[in-house]
């Protein structure tokens with residue numbers, strides 16, 4: 116009663132500022148949850164099945180099941196969505212199994228609860244994207260086709276592709292539509308070509324033809340991480356990327372995805388050969404396509420954690436920013452001691 120009288124006395128501005136404050140608190144919770152989920156995934160990725168002390172290390176986490184204390188791991192929903200999760204009672208054995216479970220890259224997200232936030236975490240190998248450090252004159256058509264699929268006109272697609280080639284090649288010979296020091300030196304704020312592989316994805320925005328709109332349009336589909344090979348992971352690459360491979364069409368990629376939905380991932384090259392045989396890609400055509408494909412996961416992985424807004428908040432507010440949750444992204448690469456973080460978005 117008293118509260119409602121007080122509330123009636125609030126000016127419109129005060130109500131607005133309380134609403135904004137509560138939105139920003141919810142937003143902060145989402146941010147910390149998404150960041151926590153990313154780091155949790157990093158730890159789960161780094162679990163070495165062959166190391167005997169893994170269990171001891173993870174025992175610390177068991178005590179904190181459900182509650183996230185600083186330095187502790189939260190309770191994990193172990194199975195990816197769609198996996199068999201019938202056993203829902205958390206006796207100690209279950210929890211132990213969950214904490215010992217290594218996470219691996221795949222199409223479906225893992226779930227983990229951080230504080231009161233449910234987070235979905237996607238683990239995507241970087242070789243599901245086009246590695247522009249692996250671009251050369253023989254495979255350039257892959258990138259040109261991809262750029263055109265992203266609604267970039269052919270002329271710009273050629274400029275961007277040739278300019279990327281010039282950016283990474285050590286020489287100063289300009290490709291037909293490319294750019295070397297002469298071009299960049301004549302800009303209002305002049306700079307030089309790298310003449311070496313890209314060391315960050317943001318560097319792509321420096322290349323001739325790559326406007327900020329184009330960079331935003333393509334950045335999720337290209338990578339600079341990995342062993343400088345153009346081949347992409349046939350099991351985990353997006354349709355946009357796969358259907359840009361010279362020799363593959365939208366229809367073929369659609370058939371391929373139907374096959375994988377039914378039968379799971381493709382385990383070996385002979386299987387891939389059989390599938391393509393059925394789709395009419397045989398002999399030299401298969402060999403041409405095969406050099407763009409691999410069945411191995413890259414040692415670099417993008418961890419994307421998505422924190423959902425709390426359910427109570429969604430009822431209270433129609434603010435899409437709250438309902439939308441928050442996503443946080445880490446790019447991690449394997450080293451001797453597990454995974455090392457190479458980049459984080461937002462920083």
Ligand SMILES: [Ca+2]
Nearest residue numbers: 281284286310
């Ligand atoms: Ca060059």
